[in-house]
Amino acid sequence: MARRSGMILDAALLIAMAAAFGMIFFYAPIESEMGIVQKIFYVHVPLAWNAFLGFGIVFFSSFRYLATRDPKWDMRALSAAEVGVLFTTLVLITGPIWAKPVWGIWWTWDARLTLTLVLWLIYVGYLMLRRYIESPERRAVLAAVVGVTGFIDVPLVYFAIRWWRTQHPQPVIAGGEGSGLDPRMATTLWICVAAFTLLFVALYRRRLAIEAMRARAEALRDDAEAARMEGARS
Amino acid sequence: MSWLLAAYAAVAIAVGGYALRLARLKRALVSEIDASKRLR
Amino acid sequence: MLRTAVVVLWKDLRIELRTRDAVSAALVFSILVLVIFNFALDVNRPEMRRLAAGFFWVAFAFAGTLSLNRSFALEKESGAGRALSLAPVDPAGIFLGKALANAIFLAVTQLVVLPLFVIFFDVSVTRLWALAVSFALGSIAFAATGTLFSAIAANTRMRELLLPVLFLPVSVPALIAAVETTSFALGNTESASFWFTLLVVYDVVFVTASLLVFEYVAEE
Numbered sequence: 001m002a003r004r005s006g007m008i009l010d011a012a013l014l015i016a017m018a019a020a021f022g023m024i025f026f027y028a029p030i031e032s033e034m035g036i037v038q039k040i041f042y043v044h045v046p047l048a049w050n051a052f053l054g055f056g057i058v059f060f061s062s063f064r065y066l067a068t069r070d071p072k073w074d075m076r077a078l079s080a081a082e083v084g085v086l087f088t089t090l091v092l093i094t095g096p097i098w099a100k101p102v103w104g105i106w107w108t109w110d111a112r113l114t115l116t117l118v119l120w121l122i123y124v125g126y127l128m129l130r131r132y133i134e135s136p137e138r139r140a141v142l143a144a145v146v147g148v149t150g151f152i153d154v155p156l157v158y159f160a161i162r163w164w165r166t167q168h169p170q171p172v173i174a175g176g177e178g179s180g181l182d183p184r185m186a187t188t189l190w191i192c193v194a195a196f197t198l199l200f201v202a203l204y205r206r207r208l209a210i211e212a213m214r215a216r217a218e219a220l221r222d223d224a225e226a227a228r229m230e231g232a233r234s
Numbered sequence: 235m236s237w238l239l240a241a242y243a244a245v246a247i248a249v250g251g252y253a254l255r256l257a258r259l260k261r262a263l264v265s266e267i268d269a270s271k272r273l274r
Numbered sequence: 275m276l277r278t279a280v281v282v283l284w285k286d287l288r289i290e291l292r293t294r295d296a297v298s299a300a301l302v303f304s305i306l307v308l309v310i311f312n313f314a315l316d317v318n319r320p321e322m323r324r325l326a327a328g329f330f331w332v333a334f335a336f337a338g339t340l341s342l343n344r345s346f347a348l349e350k351e352s353g354a355g356r357a358l359s360l361a362p363v364d365p366a367g368i369f370l371g372k373a374l375a376n377a378i379f380l381a382v383t384q385l386v387v388l389p390l391f392v393i394f395f396d397v398s399v400t401r402l403w404a405l406a407v408s409f410a411l412g413s414i415a416f417a418a419t420g421t422l423f424s425a426i427a428a429n430t431r432m433r434e435l436l437l438p439v440l441f442l443p444v445s446v447p448a449l450i451a452a453v454e455t456t457s458f459a460l461g462n463t464e465s466a467s468f469w470f471t472l473l474v475v476y477d478v479v480f481v482t483a484s485l486l487v488f489e490y491v492a493e494e
Contacts, residue, residue, distance in 0.1 A: 066490055121443035128435075128436065128439055129430065129436055132432045133429055133430050134431075141490050141491075141493070142429055142491065145422075146423075146440060148483070148487060149480075156476055156479065157447050159472065160447035160450045160451060160472060163468055167454075
């Protein structure tokens, strides 16, 4: 059952990706000021939205883990954090590649960019923390605490950076994304968002399956160990 | 155009690399689970 | 909860009075950072005075990390942390005592570094009350976040590395607000009511959240 829904999902992902890139190259118009480079937008924005989705899942799963102590919530939090960090990394890579030819600079301390960078740091910290705790239960609990506190920090970071920006003005170059978007661009964007959401789900499910298998392998190893002990005793 | 392709290539390489890493991990775990099942 | 907090606070204060480890480490470190800033950035140019509040809080964030790292080290090494977690006391009380102790160490460090900072950077404090509020709220913010993450990092093999990695990104809003309010106190900006509010909100959010989650961190 799970295998079948996985195959359907992968097929849908392939179709959606093909449709998305088809629309990017053959349907969406070339932006008049920025030129063809603007098409990075169709990858950059869906990646960013799905990264935020991932961090939302980390928060929710961490919260549920603390309430229930069910390891499946810890696995979900870990998987979402890893895929979320991957997507955030790509947002931070595609952003400067877009900015350099259009604005002549790699980076600007704009509110959205800065928030993305701070989020990336918080969740890289989350993943690093997990690597340095041996006991699985302690790891799950402490990571969940970071998953919860890290996320409630997000609105504070956002308001701080927003206000800081208005006080230390720089040339406004980011512009309101989505404002005055050509309808064909908007349609393409939505297809791309759908495709990248499917990509997120596909990666997330694979990561989650590995975590479940790892738990199973560990249980089998413990069983074998117990059986050996039993055999040695009798 | 080259900027656009560079950005798309970065995404494709990173996502592809991650998917390959997951597939490798999965294969290793499958063989480990099979091996310990056979032992019993 | 309060009784536990007072006992833990008193214990930490007594240890600190005897050894002076946390404050002296933070103090020497902040002076070092200020000296290095001086060489790296040539701070005697007049426009640098406007950035003084930033230098101060950067020095302070790193010095604070250093002394926060020690916060749970003693308990871990002596096994007293396990004893504390087994004792029938409220973990929130332990957190409160620890955080208060850390806030006091941070505030003391600030008060000692301040005169040096005024001398080195040639700044003048035009709004003393604002500076006091900025220091107090900033110390609480760093102490609340730092104590929680210090307790988490104490469980790992890489305590010294993980504390800053976890603590600094999360305290970004507090750091920005602290710099802006201190900047206001030094007369560089005209108003900072948003930043004072943000600092208060940050303190309330993180003190409450830490009190709620500390029981999970304290269990063994």
